[in-house]
Amino acid sequence: MPKDIPSDSVGIVTPQLAQFNEPLTLRSGKVLNNYELVYETYGTLNAEKSNAVLICHALSGHHHAAGFHSEEDKKPGWWDSCIGPGKVIDTNVFFVVCLNNLGGCHGSTGPTSINPDTGEAWGGEFPMVRVRDWVESQARLADYLGIETFAAVIGGSLGGMQALRWSIQYPDRLKYCAVIASAPKLSAQNIAFNEVARSAIMKDPEFHDGFYLKHNTLPKSGLMQARMLAHLTYLSDDGMGEKFGRELQTEEIQYDFKPEFQVESYLHYQGEKFSTTFDANTYLLMTKALDYFDPAQYYENDLAKCLSHAQCKFFVVSFTSDWRFSPERSEEIVDALVEADKDVTYACIESEKGHDAFLIPIPRYIQLFRAYMQRVARELAL
Amino acid sequence: MNMNTTESPLRSDLEIIQSWVPEGSQILDLGCGEGELLAYLKSHKQCQGYGLEIHPDSLLSCVAKGINVIEHDLDNGLRHFKDGSVDTVVMTQALQAVRRPDLLLDEMLRVGKEAIITFPNFGYWRTRFYLMSKGKMPMSKTLPYNWYDTPNIHMCTFRDFEKLCQDKGLSILDRTVVDSNHQQRLAIKLWPNLLGEIAIYRVTR
Numbered sequence: 001m002p003k004d005i006p007s008d009s010v011g012i013v014t015p016q017l018a019q020f021n022e023p024l025t026l027r028s029g030k031v032l033n034n035y036e037l038v039y040e041t042y043g044t045l046n047a048e049k050s051n052a053v054l055i056c057h058a059l060s061g062h063h064h065a066a067g068f069h070s071e072e073d074k075k076p077g078w079w080d081s082c083i084g085p086g087k088v089i090d091t092n093v094f095f096v097v098c099l100n101n102l103g104g105c106h107g108s109t110g111p112t113s114i115n116p117d118t119g120e121a122w123g124g125e126f127p128m129v130r131v132r133d134w135v136e137s138q139a140r141l142a143d144y145l146g147i148e149t150f151a152a153v154i155g156g157s158l159g160g161m162q163a164l165r166w167s168i169q170y171p172d173r174l175k176y177c178a179v180i181a182s183a184p185k186l187s188a189q190n191i192a193f194n195e196v197a198r199s200a201i202m203k204d205p206e207f208h209d210g211f212y213l214k215h216n217t218l219p220k221s222g223l224m225q226a227r228m229l230a231h232l233t234y235l236s237d238d239g240m241g242e243k244f245g246r247e248l249q250t251e252e253i254q255y256d257f258k259p260e261f262q263v264e265s266y267l268h269y270q271g272e273k274f275s276t277t278f279d280a281n282t283y284l285l286m287t288k289a290l291d292y293f294d295p296a297q298y299y300e301n302d303l304a305k306c307l308s309h310a311q312c313k314f315f316v317v318s319f320t321s322d323w324r325f326s327p328e329r330s331e332e333i334v335d336a337l338v339e340a341d342k343d344v345t346y347a348c349i350e351s352e353k354g355h356d357a358f359l360i361p362i363p364r365y366i367q368l369f370r371a372y373m374q375r376v377a378r379e380l381a382l
Numbered sequence: 383m384n385m386n387t388t389e390s391p392l393r394s395d396l397e398i399i400q401s402w403v404p405e406g407s408q409i410l411d412l413g414c415g416e417g418e419l420l421a422y423l424k425s426h427k428q429c430q431g432y433g434l435e436i437h438p439d440s441l442l443s444c445v446a447k448g449i450n451v452i453e454h455d456l457d458n459g460l461r462h463f464k465d466g467s468v469d470t471v472v473m474t475q476a477l478q479a480v481r482r483p484d485l486l487l488d489e490m491l492r493v494g495k496e497a498i499i500t501f502p503n504f505g506y507w508r509t510r511f512y513l514m515s516k517g518k519m520p521m522s523k524t525l526p527y528n529w530y531d532t533p534n535i536h537m538c539t540f541r542d543f544e545k546l547c548q549d550k551g552l553s554i555l556d557r558t559v560v561d562s563n564h565q566q567r568l569a570i571k572l573w574p575n576l577l578g579e580i581a582i583y584r585v586t587r
Contacts, residue, residue, distance in 0.1 A: 334452060335462045338432060345445055346452045364438055371445040379448065 008084045009076060010042040010067035010091055015107060018144050024102075024137060030127035033116070037141050038107030039063050039099035042083060043091035045147070051382045052147040053089060054138060054174075055079065055098040056155030056162035059230075059286045060278060062106035065098040066091075081361040088370045093377050094151060102137050103129040103285040111281035112213065122281075124210020129285060131158075131293045135165045139173065151380055152176040152373075156358035157325065158286065161293050164333065167310035168295060176376045178315040178369075181322055181358035183329035184303050184336070185294035190324065193233055194287040197226035201280045210281050223280045224271035231270050236321035236354035296336075303332065304339035313343035315372045317365065319357035320350050345372060392422050395582060398558055399472060399498050402584050403427060407469035410494060412456055412486075413476035415440050417449035424449075431468065434460075457481045463493040470496045475580075477501040477543075479533040484546060491587045496555065500582045503559070505539030505575045524579055540575045547585055556584035 005011055021034045040063050045052060055065050066083035068076055082088040083096055100108040103126060111126040142150065153174045155163040160182025167177045201207060204222030208215050244263035259265040299306040314337055318330035327348045337344040349365045351357040392400065396419045403409065405427045411420050414433025423429035434454040435441045444451035452462060457480055471494035477483045478501050490497040502524045512520035519529040527534065547554055559571070559578030
């Protein structure tokens with residue numbers, strides 16, 4: 001192992017590709033005849049195959065949750081703070097699986113993949129995917145890996161919605177479910193933010209109805225606007241105040257419209273970086289999956305009735321300054337679980353990091369999460 | 383063998399409470415601390431339930447014990463819970479620390495069929511003597527705080543509590559009075575409001 005890779009890292013990891021040829025009928029009625037899912041695993045699957053943990057990613061996430069792809073990699077996977085030997089999701093105990101969701105742009109079949117019917121990239125024609133379709137495809141990946149039951153399915157934000165969906169879609173295939181900084185459905189305000197983001201992308205002259213690749217271009221400006229807006233909703237007023245305040249880039253104000261305040265240049269940097277590494281069609285699909293998520297709607301809008309089908313135990317966490325999915329949204333889930341007589345542990349963590357807090361190793365969050373995962377290991381005799 | 387021999391004995395007030403809880407009942411423990419009572423009721427009496435707690439360290443202990451604990455401020459009522467959704471709502475040594483004990487008592491009996499409540503008695507003779515002789519707010523093993531930093535903002539005596547129950551039309555099913563070591567003695571039974579330091583009540587509507 002290279003000397004600058006920390007000892008509590010899973011080290012160098014190689015993504016794997018799984019090919020599926022059994023048609024997948026999506027909730028929309030469209031059918032994907034075959035598709036690929038890219039995934040990574042950390043740790044070792046035990047002989048009983050009882051120690052597998054599925055990590056579900058959020059809007060802009062992917063399969064690379066921990067470790068490094070090469071010695072030259074500057075940054076580890078997106079949830080490296082929580083996954084590794086001796087870490088919260090301890091790879092000495094658990095076999096961790098993380099995949100890039102269908103419709104993604106990091107290696108799983110999505111809008112940039114070739115549509116076998118046309119021989120060209122799917123582009124704007126890639127079918128809409130819903131959270132339940134992801135769960136279905138994740139279950140097939142579990143079959144492929146020989147995992148009958150997950151010890152836990154874990155996710156933050158949109159990932160938490162997948163974990164919640166798992167608990168009712170495959171109640172006998174998971175023992176524990178961790179739903180972090182999530183919500184049982186989006187509010188009108190959440191949907192509105194998504195629509196502004198989508199509008200920015202679709203109004204970009206380079207969008208070409210989603211077929212920008214055919215035109216050898218990218219709707220960079222639209223995707224950048226979308227990301228800048230979304231990024232704002234991941235931070236809190238206090239958090240931004242602490243990080244940037246009213247600091248300028250230059251000594252004095254310049255009386256022009258170039259980014260002057262540090263917060264402006266930060267947002268531009270984030271937006272620009274994202275606009276060249278993420279696919280705009282995937283962004284549209286992911287936001288739609290978020291908007292459509294509402295498992296209770298099929299149970300007379302009664303979330304308790306919906307969750308009464310679950311058989312697993314739940315760990316729910318929220319963060320005080322998260323206004324995208326506020327603590328009250330997590331508490332809706334908790335209330336429904338209590339009403340449905342389910343095992344649930346809930347904590348609301350003090351933090352000024354906004355929605356992003358779920359990715360940040362805040363001491364109290366980490367302590368509780370670790371204690372819960374140790375409980376999982378103990379109760380499953382791992 | 384039923385008993386886990388490595389388990390430390392239950393605190394004596396909790397011992398009394400557990401004896402009032404029927405097997406297999408649904409429990410809600412308000413201010414559940416480190417979850418000792420719930421853990422005991424789960425393993426010895428097949429009870430199910432949730433604890434509500436607000437202190438981070440206590441909450442962490444509950445998680446480590448595998449107790450269903452929900453972070454919640456009791457001053458916000460019990461809105462997680464529907465009417466009559468549990469058998470017994472327990473609250474040990476927290477009544478005097480909430481903003482509106484009377485409203486919380488209503489909430490407890492909205493959610494539970496019965497409520498078990500323990501609180502320190504401000505009518506205890508030592509407390510009375512302390513105030514009379516020193517002219518200062520009483521401090522003791524049971525009440526270790528200064529008047530300005532105490533979480534106990536609504537101290538009451540047994541008589542006060544029973545008056546509240548009477549005003550609300552609640553029935554007192556059981557009442558036990560103990561000293562600070564949670565021992566019951568004959569003299570306490572005779573003059574509870576003077577000699578009892580901690581009260582344990584079981585009430586219903």
